[in-house]
Amino acid sequence: MSKPSTVNRIIEIGRSSIDDYVVEAIVGLQEGPGVVVLKGRGPYISKAVDVYNELQSRLGDGLELVGVEIGSEKKGRPKSYILISVRKKF
C-alpha cells in the first residue's frame, strides 16, 4: 500500500458470481474517495484477481490500483490471502 487511505468497503470474495462482486465494488467506489478492498482467501485468491480484472475492463482509466498485499493468516491452519485495494480516479 502506498499510503494510508480511508476504506469505503471490504469485499470478501466467495461463491457469488464475479459480476456480483464487480457491481458491489462499483457501488463501494461511488461512496467516496477512499479505497475498496477485494479480499480473497485460499482458493478465492484467483477469483479476487478475476474480479479486479473485470472491474478494470469496465472502468478502464477510471480505476486506480492502489496496492496488492499477500500473506498468510495465522489463525489455526495458515491460510493464504490477497488484498487488492482500488479507488476511483477523480
Added chain:
Amino acid sequence: MSKPSTVNRIIEIGRSSIDDYVVEAIVGLQEGPGVVVLKGRGPYISKAVDVYNELQSRLGDGLELVGVEIGSEKKGRPKSYILISVRKKF
C-alpha cells in the same frame, strides 16, 4: 515493482507440489542479488501465493517481497495472472 531488478528466474506455478516450487525458488535466490518471480495464471494464482507464504515461513527475514503485480493476459480469452517478485536479503 519498486525499481528495475535483474531477474534470476521466472517460476511458472502449475501442477507440481508447493515444496517443489519452494526448492526451485530457493535455488533461484542463491543465483545472485536479482529477483525470483513466481508466476501464477488462472487457478494457479492462489497456489503462487501459497508458494510465497511457504517460502516466507522458511526464510523469514531473509526474504524480501519486492512487489506483487496482477493483471490479465490479452492472448485469446483473457486470463488473470499474478507476478510475485522476491529476493534474498543480504
